[in-house]
Amino acid sequence: MDALTNGSTVDKVDYSSGNSPTRTSYTVLKAPGKLTKYTRKTRTLRAMDKIKFTTFVDMNANGFFAGADPNMQYELYWDDTSGSFIATGKMSCGENGCQSEDLSSPQTVSIAYWATRGGVQGYSQSLGGEVFIDLHGVTGAVDSSAVQVVYRTQDLVYPGNLPTTLFCVQNCPTEATLQSYFAPGSIDVSPYAAGTFNNWQPTPAGTVVTYGTDAASATLRDAANGVVALTDAEALRQQPAYQYGVRTGRLFTNLADAECSLGSQTYCDWKVNDAEVYYQWETGANPFNQFAAVKDSSGNFVTFDAPLQLAYTVPMGSRYGQYAGKSIVLQYGGFGDLWGIPGYCVSRLTNAPMTCNSEEARYVPAFVIPYDATAGSVSDGTTTYLVKWLDREIRFAQKPLSACSAAGLAVPSNVTLPTASVLKDTTDSSSDVYIGAKPVVTTAPRVIHGDVKY
Numbered sequence: 001m002d003a004l005t006n007g008s009t010v011d012k013v014d015y016s017s018g019n020s021p022t023r024t025s026y027t028v029l030k031a032p033g034k035l036t037k038y039t040r041k042t043r044t045l046r047a048m049d050k051i052k053f054t055t056f057v058d059m060n061a062n063g064f065f066a067g068a069d070p071n072m073q074y075e076l077y078w079d080d081t082s083g084s085f086i087a088t089g090k091m092s093c094g095e096n097g098c099q100s101e102d103l104s105s106p107q108t109v110s111i112a113y114w115a116t117r118g119g120v121q122g123y124s125q126s127l128g129g130e131v132f133i134d135l136h137g138v139t140g141a142v143d144s145s146a147v148q149v150v151y152r153t154q155d156l157v158y159p160g161n162l163p164t165t166l167f168c169v170q171n172c173p174t175e176a177t178l179q180s181y182f183a184p185g186s187i188d189v190s191p192y193a194a195g196t197f198n199n200w201q202p203t204p205a206g207t208v209v210t211y212g213t214d215a216a217s218a219t220l221r222d223a224a225n226g227v228v229a230l231t232d233a234e235a236l237r238q239q240p241a242y243q244y245g246v247r248t249g250r251l252f253t254n255l256a257d258a259e260c261s262l263g264s265q266t267y268c269d270w271k272v273n274d275a276e277v278y279y280q281w282e283t284g285a286n287p288f289n290q291f292a293a294v295k296d297s298s299g300n301f302v303t304f305d306a307p308l309q310l311a312y313t314v315p316m317g318s319r320y321g322q323y324a325g326k327s328i329v330l331q332y333g334g335f336g337d338l339w340g341i342p343g344y345c346v347s348r349l350t351n352a353p354m355t356c357n358s359e360e361a362r363y364v365p366a367f368v369i370p371y372d373a374t375a376g377s378v379s380d381g382t383t384t385y386l387v388k389w390l391d392r393e394i395r396f397a398q399k400p401l402s403a404c405s406a407a408g409l410a411v412p413s414n415v416t417l418p419t420a421s422v423l424k425d426t427t428d429s430s431s432d433v434y435i436g437a438k439p440v441v442t443t444a445p446r447v448i449h450g451d452v453k454y
Helices: 175-181 233-237 269-274 318-323 401-406
Strands: 009-014 022-031 033-044 053-057 072-079 084-094 097-109 119-124 129-134 148-156 165-168 209-214 219-221 277-283 291-295 308-313 327-334 337-339 343-347 361-365 377-379 384-386
Touching: 033 219, 033 291, 119 269, 129 269
Parallel strands: none
Antiparallel strands: 009 022, 022 291, 033 148, 033 277, 053 072, 053 119, 072 084, 084 097, 119 129, 129 148, 165 209, 209 219, 308 327, 308 377, 327 337, 343 361, 377 384
């Protein structure tokens, strides 16, 4: 998509008729950012037992756990047995991006830390994205079956469906604040408007940030009609925390959705979690930060199916670890593209678990969905689908030689390992393993990586 510019023409080629394809032309619309719509779903805190998520801890880290770092993203989970949250890792960011780093030991986090903040705002891959745990006013022991966890389905907003007005109280950038923060030598603390950076406090109506939208250019506009966007890749790289883009906080269309308490005329970001729908705008240099679509000759947008959100109940058994019996959310984006299974990092050499913040680390799934009509089925609420792996692997744990001796196995000696000189080239016509000349393709391929095209 980088080679395409706004207003470019692309053709859809239909090969269903065989060697006489038909072409339909479309006009490209590209924008430097995109708006995502989040629609509310719920479950209980008890149903979230042992499911990991991440959350941001601001400057006030004293009550999180002893020794917690301020302004840090932490990984944690709810432990229903102890009735508390358990922090297991934190995000370490650098020039090569952000990686999860295990804590030296798990840390207990009291529910009371979030009671005055309305609740826990976080992100969980296993629940499909944004998560909010409503702990407003909760004190003492908590009935986890009565605490509500809100998670969201996501949909890309097309220009014709852009809300006319959007409001924001937390992490609200403008064209000016983006330009200022990413300017060389800037001393700004964030790319967001003053008073909105990680703003958890009640906000007076007069300081709520208001945005407009422009359907023709598919952009978000600030109060000065500036485009809230920044696509300078080099400038973004200079700020590692934002090298993958800048996102707003929750945007909402009705001020009442964010009123801290009825009649207070103050507005709280956490209250937006009660709304059926909210939005977020993001911008950046990557294609996934930006909007791109095509219009037909009548000016109508061609909409593409969003990934399916699928519920999966993890089977019971030790092989599924802490996720055994839990219900998680997976996303299906097309043939061979199913994601959302939680994971961890192992050593590339030994397969032993290790922190992800290492060049030797390799991310692997925490479990494999079995190919089974019952244990391997997922559902979108209407239709049930069977999951089947395309590739599998077996990872072996490293054992000391003494384990072989104890098992009565003799360790071989004087073994000569093969070298590169014994390898054969299948593309060399003089080789006895030559597979033949590469065929000349004269028609459209019917199957690409196992996906039948027509």
